[in-house]
Amino acid sequence: MPASPFACLLFGRAEFHESEEYQAFQFKLLAIVLVSGALFTALFLLGEFSRINPLSGSPHLYSMSAFTAAALILWGLLRGHKERFLWIAWSYECACLLEYVSALAFVPQDELRVLWFFTNIPGVYILLGQRAGAAITTLSVVGLAFGNASLSAPYSPNGLATLIVALVYQGVFFHIYGNRSLSYFARMRASHEKLHHMATHDTLTGVMNARAYYSACEHMILLGRRHGTPFSVLFVDLDHFKSVNDMHGHAAGDAVLKAVAGALRTSIRTSDALGRVGGEEFSIFLPDTDLPGALQLAETIRRGIEQLMPVIESGPLRISASIGVAECRDRGQSMQEIQRQADAAMYAAKQQGRNRVSSLSPQKSAVEPAGAIAL
Ligand SMILES: Nc1nc2c(ncn2[C@@H]2O[C@H](COP(=O)(O)OP(=O)(O)OP(=O)(O)O)[C@@H](O)[C@H]2O)c(=O)[nH]1
Numbered sequence: 001m002p003a004s005p006f007a008c009l010l011f012g013r014a015e016f017h018e019s020e021e022y023q024a025f026q027f028k029l030l031a032i033v034l035v036s037g038a039l040f041t042a043l044f045l046l047g048e049f050s051r052i053n054p055l056s057g058s059p060h061l062y063s064m065s066a067f068t069a070a071a072l073i074l075w076g077l078l079r080g081h082k083e084r085f086l087w088i089a090w091s092y093e094c095a096c097l098l099e100y101v102s103a104l105a106f107v108p109q110d111e112l113r114v115l116w117f118f119t120n121i122p123g124v125y126i127l128l129g130q131r132a133g134a135a136i137t138t139l140s141v142v143g144l145a146f147g148n149a150s151l152s153a154p155y156s157p158n159g160l161a162t163l164i165v166a167l168v169y170q171g172v173f174f175h176i177y178g179n180r181s182l183s184y185f186a187r188m189r190a191s192h193e194k195l196h197h198m199a200t201h202d203t204l205t206g207v208m209n210a211r212a213y214y215s216a217c218e219h220m221i222l223l224g225r226r227h228g229t230p231f232s233v234l235f236v237d238l239d240h241f242k243s244v245n246d247m248h249g250h251a252a253g254d255a256v257l258k259a260v261a262g263a264l265r266t267s268i269r270t271s272d273a274l275g276r277v278g279g280e281e282f283s284i285f286l287p288d289t290d291l292p293g294a295l296q297l298a299e300t301i302r303r304g305i306e307q308l309m310p311v312i313e314s315g316p317l318r319i320s321a322s323i324g325v326a327e328c329r330d331r332g333q334s335m336q337e338i339q340r341q342a343d344a345a346m347y348a349a350k351q352q353g354r355n356r357v358s359s360l361s362p363q364k365s366a367v368e369p370a371g372a373i374a375l
Pocket residue numbers: 204237238239240241242243245249250251252253254257278279280350354
């Protein structure tokens with residue numbers, strides 16, 4: 001879904017893979033925290049300039065101005081750059097701690113300024129993880145415990161004890177919660193991936209099912225058109241497969257299909273797509289491949305299947321396949337049309353005696369066997 005103009009302004013054009021859902025959330029949260037941090041501090045500065053909340057020349061005015069500028073600069077650097085997330089998140093956390101310490105030291109009239117240490121902790125746990133959360137919580141507790149005496153208006157021992165216990169409580173709470181929610185998130189992602197794999201892959205052979213395969217092909221056709229590169233389709237159909245089932249049983253047929261799928265998978269490039277589009281039919285999409293290249297690969301595959309000899313209960317079984325090859329010559333051709341051509345070429349190979357590679361030339365509509373080995 002295209003991002004709204006507001007999202008583009010706030011986050012830039014950072015792209016996240018489907019599996020980076022949590023990182024995308026952290027990235028967006030950091031951008032929001034940087035902008036809101038700058039805005040809130042700017043409001044305090046406005047209070048000073050409008051004399052509503054005068055800090056009467058306190059050095060904290062400089063640290064607030066520096067904090068606002070730093071948050072805006074960090075936001076500008078973060079927009080559209082997910083790879084900068086970690087150092088920007090840490091830089092912002094350091095700026096926050098300095099800002100809180102400055103408030104403690106220079107704004108004694110604000111007795112609630114210590115609350116910023118509390119609001120900081122959830123953000124650290126979410127943005128930087130559990131170790132960073134535990135470290136910052138410890139630093140805040142130790143800093144307050146030892147620094148209190150140096151404040152111009154120190155908190156009472158009772159007040160300090162309340163602050164420390166509450167900070168520890170909050171740290172422990174977010175530590176446990178972070179642990180649980182992250183493991184829940186990881187399990188959700190794993191089960192989502194499993195479901196997605198089940199919905200897009202054939203359970204017997206592990207290759208793409210027809211729907212996922214054709215959708216992958218449509219995507220590659222669009223890319224091919226954009227780059228002006230040719231592409232080809234191989235349609236692989238096992239010969240006399242019914243007799244394998246009839247003579248050796250369905251389990252043997254399944255074993256043969258698995259072995260063939262494995263052989264096909266190892267014969268192609270990772271950029272090619274392989275799908276089981278029918279019972280004993282496989283289709284292979286070859287991007288950036290013209291007809292001579294596709295015919296050559298088809299012949300290699302045909303020979304590979306012939307030599308495969310999958311072992312079933314009764315011993316090794318000789319199998320073969322007929323392969324139809326089609327090249328996309330017309331840029332406007334749909335996947336269905338190309339697949340139909342490959343199908344017709346495969347049918348022609350069957351008629352020619354099986355165990356061979358054929359391609360149909362659209363001009364001549366003639367069969368061009370590229371290789372034939374008698375069984
Ligand atoms: N074991 C097994 N058999 C399957 C599966 N899916 C389809 N089949 C069988 O595949 C066979 C396909 O037979 P046909 O379409 O007649 O093709 P063929 O026997 O290979 O003959 P030709 O293609 O003309 O060489 C049928 O018997 C189907 O039952 C499957 O998942 N496992």
